[in-house]
Amino acid sequence: AQKITQTQPGMFVQEKEAVTLDCTYDTSDPSYGLFWYKQPSSGEMIFLIYQGSYDQQNATEGRYSLNFQKARKSANLVISASQLGDSAMYFCAMREGSTGGFKTIFGAGTRLFVKA
Amino acid sequence: NAGVTQTPKFQVLKTGQSMTLQCAQDMNHEYMSWYRQDPGMGLRLIHYSVGAGITDQGEVPNGYNVSRSTTEDFPLRLLSAAPSQTSVYFCASSLASGGYNEQFFGPGTRLTVL
Numbered sequence: 583a584q585k586i587t588q589t590q591p592g593m594f595v596q597e598k599e600a601v602t603l604d605c606t607y608d609t610s611d612p613s614y615g616l617f618w619y620k621q622p623s624s625g626e627m628i629f630l631i632y633q634g635s636y637d638q639q640n641a642t643e644g645r646y647s648l649n650f651q652k653a654r655k656s657a658n659l660v661i662s663a664s665q666l667g668d669s670a671m672y673f674c675a676m677r678e679g680s681t682g683g684f685k686t687i688f689g690a691g692t693r694l695f696v697k698a
Numbered sequence: 699n700a701g702v703t704q705t706p707k708f709q710v711l712k713t714g715q716s717m718t719l720q721c722a723q724d725m726n727h728e729y730m731s732w733y734r735q736d737p738g739m740g741l742r743l744i745h746y747s748v749g750a751g752i753t754d755q756g757e758v759p760n761g762y763n764v765s766r767s768t769t770e771d772f773p774l775r776l777l778s779a780a781p782s783q784t785s786v787y788f789c790a791s792s793l794a795s796g797g798y799n800e801q802f803f804g805p806g807t808r809l810t811v812l
Binding site for chain 1: 729731733739740741742743746748754756757786788790800801802803805806
């Protein structure tokens with residue numbers, strides 16, 4: 583069955599430092615996509631980065647990068663040079679291909695606190 | 699483009715009442731879905747649709763119905779509201795279900811069931 587696990591309920595990071603948010607997944611579908619979303623205190627969902635199961639290189643988007651280790655079924659988000667505005671909830675999500683009906687499920691999230 | 703719109707933004711119901719949460723998108727997205735988010739938790743998939751006339755159950759479908767008569771609209775019906783359905787409801791849409799495009803989310807509906 584499709585499953586997403588985020589084991590860090592909360593994380594603290596000093597401003598300007600890098601932080602890694604963990605995400606592991608489980609699926610039997612060979613074709614899937616992995617996503618990270620940010621949810622600030624205002625409540626909206628903001629897409630950050632995407633990694634496809636067949637992508638050979640790790641995805642990067644500005645200060646965000648995705649450390650994709652397919653054999654370990656992990657897709658950790660790395661935020662470099664943290665900013666105060668990065669304080670938010672972060673969700674890992676997975677969409678399966680046709681085998682899984684294309685549905686997207688989310689992990690429980692990690693709350694990131696950036697300290698000045 | 700308005701993107702994904704949801705109405706109402708807030709709603710208070712009494713136990714046993716029924717209501718429909720509206721969701722519409724103007725991006726011609728085939729894929730639409732409904733999630734609920736309980737305090738301090740992640741999003742749980744209620745129902746989803748890969749196109750007009752096609753719907754399927756997600757992780758927590760009990761107590762909810764959906765239909766998809768048009769590409770644009772994907773309403774969520776609460777049949778008989780229960781306090782356990784107090785939550786924030788998000789509607790989302792994305793391009794082709796076969797692709798791995800990001801989902802665009804609506805602003806959410808905050809529902810309280812007394």
